[in-house]
Amino acid sequence: PETFYLKDYKPFGFEVESVELIFRLAPEATRVLSKIRFVPREGAADPRFFLHGEELELISAQIDGEPVAPRLIDGGLECDVPSEPFTWESEVQINPAANTALEGLYMSNGMYCTQCEAEGFRKITFYPDRPDVMSTFKVRIEGTEPVMLSNGNPGDSGAGFAEWHDPWPKPAYLFALVAGELVNHPDRFTTASGKDVELNIWVRPGDETKCAFGMEALKKSMTWDEEVYGREYDLDVFNIVAVDDFNMGAMENKGLNIFNSSCVLASPETSTDMNFERIEAIIAHEYFHNWTGNRITCRDWFQLCLKEGLTVYRDAQFTADMRSEPVKRISDVIDLRARQFPEDGGPLAHPPRPEEFQEINNFYTATVYEKGAEVIGMLKRLVGDEAYYKALDLYFDRHDGQACTIEDWLEVFEDTTGRDMAQFKRWYSDAGTPRLKVAEEYDGETFTLTFQQSTAPTPGQDIKEPRVIPIAVGLLNDAGEEVVPTTVLEMTEAEQSFTFEGLSERPVPSILREFSAPVVLERETSAAERTFLLAHDTDPFNRWEAGRALAREARLAMITEGAAPDAAYLEALTSLVRDDALDPAFRALVLSPPSQSEIAQALHEAGTTPDPAAIHDAAETFSQTLAQAMADSLPRLYAATTVDGPYVPDAEGAGKRALNSAILGLLSRIDGGEAAAKQYEAADNMTLQLSALACLLRIEKGADQSAAFFEQWKDDRLVMDKWFGLQVSMARPEAAADVARSLCDHALFDMKNPNRFRAVMGALAGHHAGFHHASGAGYALLAEKLIALDALNPQTTARMCAAFQTWKRYDDDRQGKVRVELERILATEGLSRDTNEMVSRILN
Numbered sequence: 012p013e014t015f016y017l018k019d020y021k022p023f024g025f026e027v028e029s030v031e032l033i034f035r036l037a038p039e040a041t042r043v044l045s046k047i048r049f050v051p052r053e054g055a056a057d058p059r060f061f062l063h064g065e066e067l068e069l070i071s072a073q074i075d076g077e078p079v080a081p082r083l084i085d086g087g088l089e090c091d092v093p094s095e096p097f098t099w100e101s102e103v104q105i106n107p108a109a110n111t112a113l114e115g116l117y118m119s120n121g122m123y124c125t126q127c128e129a130e131g132f133r134k135i136t137f138y139p140d141r142p143d144v145m146s147t148f149k150v151r152i153e154g155t156e157p158v159m160l161s162n163g164n165p166g167d168s169g170a171g172f173a174e175w176h177d178p179w180p181k182p183a184y185l186f187a188l189v190a191g192e193l194v195n196h197p198d199r200f201t202t203a204s205g206k207d208v209e210l211n212i213w214v215r216p217g218d219e220t221k222c223a224f225g226m227e228a229l230k231k232s233m234t235w236d237e238e239v240y241g242r243e244y245d246l247d248v249f250n251i252v253a254v255d256d257f258n259m260g261a262m263e264n265k266g267l268n269i270f271n272s273s274c275v276l277a278s279p280e281t282s283t284d285m286n287f288e289r290i291e292a293i294i295a296h297e298y299f300h301n302w303t304g305n306r307i308t309c310r311d312w313f314q315l316c317l318k319e320g321l322t323v324y325r326d327a328q329f330t331a332d333m334r335s336e337p338v339k340r341i342s343d344v345i346d347l348r349a350r351q352f353p354e355d356g357g358p359l360a361h362p363p364r365p366e367e368f369q370e371i372n373n374f375y376t377a378t379v380y381e382k383g384a385e386v387i388g389m390l391k392r393l394v395g396d397e398a399y400y401k402a403l404d405l406y407f408d409r410h411d412g413q414a415c416t417i418e419d420w421l422e423v424f425e426d427t428t429g430r431d432m433a434q435f436k437r438w439y440s441d442a443g444t445p446r447l448k449v450a451e452e453y454d455g456e457t458f459t460l461t462f463q464q465s466t467a468p469t470p471g472q473d474i475k476e477p478r479v480i481p482i483a484v485g486l487l488n489d490a491g492e493e494v495v496p497t498t499v500l501e502m503t504e505a506e507q508s509f510t511f512e513g514l515s516e517r518p519v520p521s522i523l524r525e526f527s528a529p530v531v532l533e534r535e536t537s538a539a540e541r542t543f544l545l546a547h548d549t550d551p552f553n554r555w556e557a558g559r560a561l562a563r564e565a566r567l568a569m570i571t572e573g574a575a576p577d578a579a580y581l582e583a584l585t586s587l588v589r590d591d592a593l594d595p596a597f598r599a600l601v602l603s604p605p606s607q608s609e610i611a612q613a614l615h616e617a618g619t620t621p622d623p624a625a626i627h628d629a630a631e632t633f634s635q636t637l638a639q640a641m642a643d644s645l646p647r648l649y650a651a652t653t654v655d656g657p658y659v660p661d662a663e664g665a666g667k668r669a670l671n672s673a674i675l676g677l678l679s680r681i682d683g684g685e686a687a688a689k690q691y692e693a694a695d696n697m698t699l700q701l702s703a704l705a706c707l708l709r710i711e712k713g714a715d716q717s718a719a720f721f722e723q724w725k726d727d728r729l730v731m732d733k734w735f736g737l738q739v740s741m742a743r744p745e746a747a748a749d750v751a752r753s754l755c756d757h758a759l760f761d762m763k764n765p766n767r768f769r770a771v772m773g774a775l776a777g778h779h780a781g782f783h784h785a786s787g788a789g790y791a792l793l794a795e796k797l798i799a800l801d802a803l804n805p806q807t808t809a810r811m812c813a814a815f816q817t818w819k820r821y822d823d824d825r826q827g828k829v830r831v832e833l834e835r836i837l838a839t840e841g842l843s844r845d846t847n848e849m850v851s852r853i854l855n
């Protein structure tokens with residue numbers, strides 16, 4: 012397969028002045044007529060007229076009304092064209108019903124919908140399908156569907172047709188079309204400058220009762236972007252559509268966002284607190300793309316983090332504002348460490364701005380998204396809030412309507428602050444997570460912190476130069492009072508010291524507050540000091556971090572030395588959980604243990620080969636010991652944290668329920684599931700119902716409730732995804748693969764629905780001891796199902812291959828078994844480019 016390189020970028024040789032499309036819808040034979048006005052660019056570096064096109068049947072083509080015979084070549088067509096502006100017309104036929112890849116125009120439950128990012132538009136018609144080609148679109152949809160939508164503002168409509176006009180120039184990846192039997196949840200919004208906007212969430216009949224929460228989230232997002240970034244909405248209508256079969260969470264098509272129904276439909280009976288929070292965040296994310304992504308887009312796909320990193324950063328700010336800032340930060344860091352750090356430290360490592368790819372869909376990664384957002388957080392911390400918003404204003408001003416690069420982005424910071432961003436740019440060009448070692452010294456007056464940074468080589472990048480690292484530090488005295496408030500140290504060298512003067516006592520440092528940089532901090536310190544920080548740090552993130560380090564160390568000592576769970580830590584945890592002055596959501600986070608995969612990574616970094624079974628046993632022993640240590644207070648704590656009154660999906664209630672459910676988890680280990688069974692019976696919302704069921708299944712007591720749950724919810728696809736997932740994630744390690752296998756044979760299992768496939772196989776991949784079971788059954792099953800899925804849906808297959816990315820952590824026997832499976836996948840005839848690239852990278 013062809014590899015594409017950033018260094019080869021050349022602009023397209025033509026401008027696209029306007030695009031008109033007609034769709035004649037038919038499930039197996041949709042006709043797409045295009046009329047595109049091209050203007051040759053003077054002195055173009057690449058004057059070739061090449062239009063992308065895949066899986067299209069060309070019916071006819073004309074230039075300025077005269078039939079032409081383009082040369083059909085791999086991936087598109089070429090044609091001889093005039094040197095003056097001209098009009099290209101073509102008619103193609105496509106088959107949406109046969110499109111199981113869910114890219115381009117496809118059908119989901121009898122409804123037409125599209126997904127064009129990154130390169131799906133070329134499956135709809137011949138076009139220069141690249142983000143730097145922007146144009147206005149007029150669309151006419153002809154069909155019998157009662158609702159037919161596209162981007163922009165509505166035009167004429169009548170029996171059998173609907174027209175849409177998008178006045179904002181956009182790249183083809185933001186094109187969207189939806190047609191089907193849909194009902195809407197309508198609302199309105201008035202923008203800051205008084206523009207009235209019609210809002211709709213479109214769903215299948217029956218789901219209209221699950222739209223209110225999403226609609227509120229949308230309006231909050233619109234207000235927030237006006238207030239915080241000064242960005243208003245720019246069309247008369249904003250439509251959101253829920254689709255059941257979707258490869259990812261959602262898509263920011265101009266004026267017509269398309270959502271995986273799991274990321275927009277919400278009701279207390281069917282959605283958990285976590286679902287509500289995620290829905291709010293994703294609605295915000297897609298809405299924020301209207302400015303960071305749509306009005307200003309990417310020049311090429313190597314620049315993907317320009318829109319994704321910034322938009323993730325913005326949605327995190329939004330969630331922090333709507334809910335709790337420290338809780339959001341802690342959750343994001345947990346997620347970053349669970350998903351991005353393994354990527355950065357393994358065979359799939361790539362910079363936030365990659366320099367080569369075979370299949371761009373493989374680069375919608377935690378590195379591009381989440382690390383991309385971390386990089387923006389560092390920028391903001393380095394320049395300060397005021398300069399950050401000034402730079403953003405300049406960015407919007409200068410680049411509105413353009414397709415930009417990371418260089419353009421950094422330049423607005425250089426121009427606003429006068430800073431040289433050359434060294435900072437390494438965060439975009441270099442892969443790998445820096446490790447930051449710190450040593451401290453105190454001479455009776457001056458406290459010195461000496462940092463050393465180093466980054467291990469990553470694929471294709473052997474030498475790593477030092478990066479700019481903002482290190483937020485605070486100093487505490489023995490009483491836990493701040494003697495030096497949070498200060499940002501700007502590290503630029505490989506080794507660098509910072510001094511704090513005039514300290515009459517040796518302070519306790521709190522380093523990398525708020526996780527001010529995505530690095531691994533290596534600090535030798537005592538459990539006593541960590542316990543002190545867990546009790547007293549004035550930075551909530553570092554307070555949690557101290558507890559996390561203690562948990563990790565206790566776990567490692569159990570595994571490598573056979574130690575009993577550390578008593579002082581258990582004690583500290585117990586008193587923290589009981590501290591009613593602390594936010595329940597924060598307490599829940601402190602109480603939730605590090606994942607088994609995180610422990611495996613920690614062992615690996617400490618030079619020990621992780622044994623998944625031993626890690627699993629240590630986790631069980633730890634929780635059991637904690638439950639016993641707290642036994643006397645658990646029933647009272649459970650009662651005290653139970654939320655009374657009707658269910659409200661707000662941050663406060665969610666935090667309380669998270670704590671309550673963590674306590675129920677412990678309580679179930681000592682009361683035989685009595686409290687959980689009662690909670691299950693009484694639950695009037697999915698959060699309580701599901702947490703009770705999970706607690707019961709964990710102690711192997713939930714068979715009846717699980718069967719009842721199935722009966723109650725078997726007609727609700729989204730709730731059934733939860734049921735499928737839970738069966739696997741709560742299975743004993745030796746049974747996980749078998750459970751997953753039999754679920755794949757279940758009448759309600761559907762390979763073609765990514766949510767269902769992910770519910771089962773994603774849960775298996777996430778079941779550390781089950782997936783990595785010594786038998787190799789987990790590896791074999793995942794490989795088998797991925798091979799089957801690849802023939803239908805390469806994108807989702809390739810994404811899920813990442814489950815194998817940590818394989819080199821484990822022993823030779825496991826590595827041997829993984830290798831066999833990876834080679835088996837690679838040897839599959841007709842394997843997609845997507846999966847081929849992923850597996851090849853993982854193997855190397």
Ligand code: B3K
Binds near residue numbers: 128129297300375
């Ligand atoms: N931009 C889309 C993701 C497209 C993924 C294509 N494989 C959703 C988002 O980031 O908002």
Ligand code: ZN
Binds near residue numbers: 322
């Ligand atoms: Zn995005």
